[in-house]
Amino acid sequence: MRSQRTAWLLLAPTLLILFVFGVVPFIYVLVTSFLHWNAFAADPTPRFAGVDNYRQLVFDDQFLYAVWITLRFAFFAVVSEIVLGYLLARLMMRDFPFKGFFRTIHALPLMVAPIAVGATWRLLTVPGLGPLPYLLEHFFGIDYRIGSYPTQAFVTTVIMDIWHWTPLVTLTLLAALSSLPREPFEQAQIDGASPFQIFWHITLPYLRPAILATVFIRMMDALRTVDEIWMLTGGGPAAATRYIGLYIWRVVFPKTDYGYGAAISLITLYLTIVLCWLLYVSLVARKQKKGSF
Amino acid sequence: MRRPRRLVTFLFWCGASFVTLFPIYWMFVISAKSRADLFGRPSLIIDSLNWANYAATLSDPTFQLYMLNSIIVATCNSLLVTVLALLATYALSRFPMAGKENIFFWTITNRMAPPAVFLLPLFLLYTQAFTIGDWKLYDTRIGLILLYCVFNLPFAIWILRGIIDAIPKELDEAAMVDGASLWQILTRVILPVARPGFAVTAILTWVFAWNEYLFAATLTSVHARTITTGLAEFVTVTGTNWGLMAATAMLTLIPAVVFLGLVQRHIVAGLTFGAVKE
Numbered sequence: 001m002r003s004q005r006t007a008w009l010l011l012a013p014t015l016l017i018l019f020v021f022g023v024v025p026f027i028y029v030l031v032t033s034f035l036h037w038n039a040f041a042a043d044p045t046p047r048f049a050g051v052d053n054y055r056q057l058v059f060d061d062q063f064l065y066a067v068w069i070t071l072r073f074a075f076f077a078v079v080s081e082i083v084l085g086y087l088l089a090r091l092m093m094r095d096f097p098f099k100g101f102f103r104t105i106h107a108l109p110l111m112v113a114p115i116a117v118g119a120t121w122r123l124l125t126v127p128g129l130g131p132l133p134y135l136l137e138h139f140f141g142i143d144y145r146i147g148s149y150p151t152q153a154f155v156t157t158v159i160m161d162i163w164h165w166t167p168l169v170t171l172t173l174l175a176a177l178s179s180l181p182r183e184p185f186e187q188a189q190i191d192g193a194s195p196f197q198i199f200w201h202i203t204l205p206y207l208r209p210a211i212l213a214t215v216f217i218r219m220m221d222a223l224r225t226v227d228e229i230w231m232l233t234g235g236g237p238a239a240a241t242r243y244i245g246l247y248i249w250r251v252v253f254p255k256t257d258y259g260y261g262a263a264i265s266l267i268t269l270y271l272t273i274v275l276c277w278l279l280y281v282s283l284v285a286r287k288q289k290k291g292s293f
Numbered sequence: 294m295r296r297p298r299r300l301v302t303f304l305f306w307c308g309a310s311f312v313t314l315f316p317i318y319w320m321f322v323i324s325a326k327s328r329a330d331l332f333g334r335p336s337l338i339i340d341s342l343n344w345a346n347y348a349a350t351l352s353d354p355t356f357q358l359y360m361l362n363s364i365i366v367a368t369c370n371s372l373l374v375t376v377l378a379l380l381a382t383y384a385l386s387r388f389p390m391a392g393k394e395n396i397f398f399w400t401i402t403n404r405m406a407p408p409a410v411f412l413l414p415l416f417l418l419y420t421q422a423f424t425i426g427d428w429k430l431y432d433t434r435i436g437l438i439l440l441y442c443v444f445n446l447p448f449a450i451w452i453l454r455g456i457i458d459a460i461p462k463e464l465d466e467a468a469m470v471d472g473a474s475l476w477q478i479l480t481r482v483i484l485p486v487a488r489p490g491f492a493v494t495a496i497l498t499w500v501f502a503w504n505e506y507l508f509a510a511t512l513t514s515v516h517a518r519t520i521t522t523g524l525a526e527f528v529t530v531t532g533t534n535w536g537l538m539a540a541t542a543m544l545t546l547i548p549a550v551v552f553l554g555l556v557q558r559h560i561v562a563g564l565t566f567g568a569v570k571e
Contacts, residue, residue: 003388004388004389004390004391006384006388006475007384007388007389007390007393008384008390010380010381010383010384010388011380011381011384011385011396013377013380013381014377014378014380014381014400014446014450015381015396017377017439017442017443017446018400018403018442018443018446018447020439021415021439021440021442021443022403022406022443024418025411025414025415025418026406026411026414028414028417028418028422029410029411029413029414032413032414032417088309091302091305091306094298094299094302095299095302096299096302096303096306097299097303098303098306102306102309102310103557104553104554104557105310105313105314106309106310106313107553107557107560107561108313108314108317108549108550108553109313110560111500111546111549111550111552111553111556111560112317112504112546112549113503113504113506113521113545113546113549114504114506115504115506115521115524115525115545116504116521116524116542116545116546119320119524119527119528119538119539119541119542119545120316120317120319120320120542121316122528122538123316123319123320123323123535123538123539124316124319126535129323129331129535130319131319131337163312163313163316167313168560168561171560171561172561175561220405220407223407224407224408224409226408226409226506226507227506227507227521230525231524231525231528234528244409245407245408245409245507246409248409248410248412248413249409249412249507249511252413253412253413253416253511258413258417261413262413262414265409265410265411265412265413265414266410268407268409268410269406269407269410272406272407272410276405
């Protein structure tokens with residue numbers, strides 16, 4: 001009964017759905033990216049375009065700007081989340097009352113719909129309504145309007161992402177910290193190592209795989225953030241927070257220039273894969289050296 | 294000696310929980326205020342609960358349709374994904390297959406692709422290719438249900454792989470010797486043993502489907518819109534009614550809050566693809 005045929009039959013529905021809704025769109029976008037195809041053009045029939053679409057996007061300032069600010073957003077968000085998440089995980093390792101309760105509360109943002117996260121932060125930051133503009137104005141004299149100031153909008157999107165995803169880092173690093181062996185730490189303490197030396201020479205090397213894995217996953221997610229940014233700033237002011245996902249969705253796609261939109265989609269996918277591959281290689285390199293992950 | 298440290302940590306986590314909860318509390322405050330009370334000096338206290346926003350949202354036929362769509366899409370997707378993942382995972386776990394680890398890995402990669410990249414091809418396919426006569430997959434619930442499998446199936450297979458691998462092979466081999474059919478093994482042996490794991494899988498895929506926005510916004514227009522797209526519509530219209538938006542957002546996050554306690558321990562393994570085991 002445990003024949004290959006039964007196994008393939010069991011797998012068939014899954015593979016079929018993933019093929020139709022995962023692979024077919026990919027092939028479709030690949031083909032489309034080599035076409036001149038604009039639904040609103042004088043001649044809306046698709047024509048072969050060679051690499052014209054790709055040539056065009058190399059000189060597309062808006063696209064390059066979107067890539068640049070997306071990388072900047074992902075960098076600041078992920079670095080802050082790792083540092084903050086590590087500190088929180090250390091504090092979660094301690095013994096204190098109602099630990100399970102606090103842990104559950106801390107995990108709450110992970111379950112909330114990204115679009116609702118955007119709505120929440122919008123309500124916090126709307127001038128005249130939210131507490132943030134009011135507090136910043138009264139206590140620090142800062143004119144806080146994310147609808148007008150690009151830097152403030154950028155920083156607010158990063159802080160929102162930190163609020164949303166730091167719990168993931170905390171909980172992953174907490175799991176890693178809980179599984180650390182005790183002996184090296186005890187030995188180091190006997191040898192009189194300073195807390196910083198212990199952190200740098202023992203904790204960090206042990207946590208490296210977990211940290212890299214978390215960076216990898218968070219990076220992938222941060223690069224494709226759309227929903228909450230759309231809800232919070234709508235990509236503005238001007239294009240200050242129009243990250244790559246938003247750019248494809250709100251600018252390229254509605255223009256009905258399908259060929260060019262496909263090329264941009266594909267390049268985005270390619271850039272994501274390259275970046276993730278680089279992170280992955282650093283993981284695997286470590287895995288082979290240490291022999292465990 | 295240890296007491297002050299315990300107290301300090303406890304107080305710190307009180308503060309951290311405040312930071313986590315405050316944005317949601319604030320949304321609740323807004324949702325419970327009348328339109329006239331909204332502006333002016335922000336006040337953190339709700340003077341009198343005003344359910345008008347909730348009543349207005351819940352009695353709006355458009356919103357009712359969105360809510361119904363979300364419930365149908367999330368429930369059907371979750372059931373479909375759990376059943377298909379059970380079959381697929383059982384095959385991957387128990388059968389001798391050439392290259393099954395590659396199939397497993399390929400399945401997982403489906404979840405990693407940035408959704409925005411697939412909006413354009415899916416929109417074109419849904420409006421032009423996936424059609425039967427006048428009927429299009431565009432703006433249908435079934436379109437969303439099937440599409441959500443692309444990110445939910447890999448997740449479910451990942452979670453269930455660990456669970457089914459942990460069930461001793463002797464258990465279903467014994468059933469096989471007794472003459473049980475494959476279907477009987479799956480429903481009478483595997484399912485009962487792994488019930489908690491299936492519950493977690495079903496709940497989390499349900500929540501992911503419920504939370505999805507980008508595809509729902511792009512691939513539906515009128516009939517199959519979901520609650521998340523309804524929430525976003527409050528902002529694109531000029532002169533946002535903040536109270537209504539807050540009430541809708543509160544309704545959107547009810548499932549997250551309800552299920553949080555049940556699945557909290559599995560979220561991390563789920564979201565990190567088991568990169569970190571708990």
